[in-house]
Amino acid sequence: MAPxxxxxxxxxxxxxxxxxxxxxxxxxxxxxxxxxxxxxxxxASHPAGTEVDPSAWWAALERALQAAGGLDDVEAIAVAAQQxxxxxxxEEGRVVRPALLWxxxxxxxxxxxxxxxxxGADAGRQAWATAVxxxxxxxFTVAKLRWLAEQEPDTVRQTAAVCLPxxxxxxxxxxxxxxxxxxxxxxxxSGTGYWSPATGRYRSDLLAHALGHAVVLPKVLAPAERAxxxxxxxxxxxxxxDNAAAxxxxxxxxxxxxxxxxxxxxxxxxxxxxxxDPSGTVAGFADAAGGFLPLVCTLNAARVLDVTARLLNVxxxxxxxxxxxxxxxxxxxxFVPYLEGERTPDRPDATGAIHGLTLDSATPASVARAAxxxxxxxxxxxxxxxxxxxxxxxxxxxxxGGARSTAVRQIAPTIFGRPVLVPPAGEHVxxxxxxxxxxxxxxxxxxxxxxxxxxxxxxxxxxxxxRARYAQVQxxxxxxxx
Ligand SMILES: Nc1ncnc2c1ncn2[C@@H]1O[C@H](COP(=O)(O)OP(=O)(O)O)[C@@H](O)[C@H]1O
Ligand SMILES: O=C(CO)[C@@H](O)[C@H](O)COP(=O)(O)O
Numbered sequence: 332m333a334p335x336x337x338x339x340x341x342x343x344x345x346x347x348x349x350x351x352x353x354x355x356x357x358x359x360x361x362x363x364x365x366x367x368x369x370x371x372x373x374x375a376s377h378p379a380g381t382e383v384d385p386s387a388w389w390a391a392l393e394r395a396l397q398a399a400g401g402l403d404d405v406e407a408i409a410v411a412a413q414q415x416x417x418x419x420x421x422e423e424g425r426v427v428r429p430a431l432l433w434x435x436x437x438x439x440x441x442x443x444x445x446x447x448x449x450x451g452a453d454a455g456r457q458a459w460a461t462a463v464x465x466x467x468x469x470x471f472t473v474a475k476l477r478w479l480a481e482q483e484p485d486t487v488r489q490t491a492a493v494c495l496p497x498x499x500x501x502x503x504x505x506x507x508x509x510x511x512x513x514x515x516x517x518x519x520x521s522g523t524g525y526w527s528p529a530t531g532r533y534r535s536d537l538l539a540h541a542l543g544h545a546v547v548l549p550k551v552l553a554p555a556e557r558a559x560x561x562x563x564x565x566x567x568x569x570x571x572x573d574n575a576a577a578x579x580x581x582x583x584x585x586x587x588x589x590x591x592x593x594x595x596x597x598x599x600x601x602x603x604x605x606x607x608d609p610s611g612t613v614a615g616f617a618d619a620a621g622g623f624l625p626l627v628c629t630l631n632a633a634r635v636l637d638v639t640a641r642l643l644n645v646x647x648x649x650x651x652x653x654x655x656x657x658x659x660x661x662x663x664x665x666f667v668p669y670l671e672g673e674r675t676p677d678r679p680d681a682t683g684a685i686h687g688l689t690l691d692s693a694t695p696a697s698v699a700r701a702a703x704x705x706x707x708x709x710x711x712x713x714x715x716x717x718x719x720x721x722x723x724x725x726x727x728x729x730x731x732g733g734a735r736s737t738a739v740r741q742i743a744p745t746i747f748g749r750p751v752l753v754p755p756a757g758e759h760v761x762x763x764x765x766x767x768x769x770x771x772x773x774x775x776x777x778x779x780x781x782x783x784x785x786x787x788x789x790x791x792x793x794x795x796x797x798r799a800r801y802a803q804v805q806x807x808x809x810x811x812x813x
Pocket of ligand 1: 355356593594634636637648730731732733734736737
């Protein structure tokens with residue numbers, strides 16, 4: 332193993348950087364590699380939209396790094412990023428078209444056809460779950476490739492390599508080079524739809540069938556393996572998907588379930604065994620520590636809270652106050668939050684709805700409470716689906732931007748029917764990437780044990796009528812007009 336570069340200072344002061352290139356923003360934390368102590372941080376926003384030129388992510392990374400004081404004294408770096416995003420590169424490593432993101436639902440029909448080609452809809456779902464641990468939906472990279480094959484033959488002709496946001500940023504940090512130098516990790520590879528967490532191998536045949544020809548794919552690195560180094564000599568960790576990074580960031584262990592309310596809503600568990608759910612509800616992902624990360628993802632989470640606050644002309648604190656002033660169940664109001672279509676359940680063309688309006692329930696407080704309850708009910712359905720896959724849920728953590736909301740913290744246990752643990756507000760995804768960087772730097776068998784500040788536990792009486800009401804109306808939504 333290469334000796335740790337210490338720049339002539341005490342080895343215990345080695346710094347590592349963790350990057351979270353998520354949907355809405357790029358966040359950087361710089362931490363002490365040994366203790367995990369936060370030294371400095373930075374953030375920069377990303378453009379809106381479901382397709383984004385990766386150069387915008389690079390520009391945001393540069394701004395976030397500058398805000399975080401740069402990398403000159405940093406020994407190792409790792410990048411976590413939004414999963415699934417499809418970046419097509421040509422032979423020279425040039426980006427062929429803007430990346431298609433996880434929340435771009437245009438490939439829904441194309442991927443349904445792809446799945447059905449494996450023996451019909453039901454047999455196809457079983458075949459894909461067996462092959463790659465997941466039934467691909469519009470979010471998956473393979474769905475985007477199939478959509479491109481149907482819609483953009485020129486793009487497909489130019490495409491020589493396909494990679495994900497964290498792969499591309501890591502490759503750029505390493506100074507780019509040829510497409511054969513691209514790397515990824517198990518967690519992000521498992522979101523492509525053409526890599527199997529159970530076998531640890533690509534299914535390049537499935538990719539070639541979707542796209543129409545074979546391409547260069549990033550080498551899949553082990554959790555603590557190095558992806559290379561920056562031109563300045565800092566070690567590059569393998570990087571990972573943002574959900575896997577969050578698990579590493581909060582030090583989750585088997586038996587833990589994490590509910591994240593970010594741009595996406597996710598419910599996922601650290602597990603010792605892979606899953607293969609033929610219904611397509613649970614994605615059978617890998618984690619960033621050598622295990623597995625069965626996951627349910629919804630398209631509508633923190634931004635539902637953003638938009639409801641805007642609708643009610645309040646800020647997030649105001650939304651919390653309003654929501655907590657209404658009773659559980661919001662006087663019969665149920666908010667189905669499918670504002671961007673939905674991934675779980677698979678309803679890409681759905682819109683949102685508010686049901687149960689009466690003269691009494693039509694109040695800002697009821698709308699605020701119903702919006703929060705609606706987001707949480709979708710995630711509670713996800714937790715149930717995980718448990719049907721045999722996942723243990725001994726502790727439930729709540730993280731992501733939405734977990735900063737007092738109302739979300741207090742209402743969550745009424746919906747999940749169990750206490751929820753909330754770590755101190757922070758950038759848990761970037762923290763996980765930083766911990767992975769420290770692991771790659773140390774070259775040890777296990778990641779460094781960083782101290783985690785105390786979690787806060789929220790408990791409340793379960794309100795089963797809220798989920799019952801939501802279940803009654805959840806399918807009653809209008810399709811999009813466009
Ligand atoms: N106090 C709060 N209450 C509710 N939502 C919040 C609060 N603070 C931030 N958010 C929302 O959380 C989201 C960002 O969460 P984050 O987990 O960082 O998302 P991502 O990783 O997808 O970029 C934004 O939509 C933001 O408006
Ligand atoms: O698609 C998924 C998981 O399968 C999303 O969780 C993305 O990884 C985006 O994450 P955020 O930007 O919401 O953190």
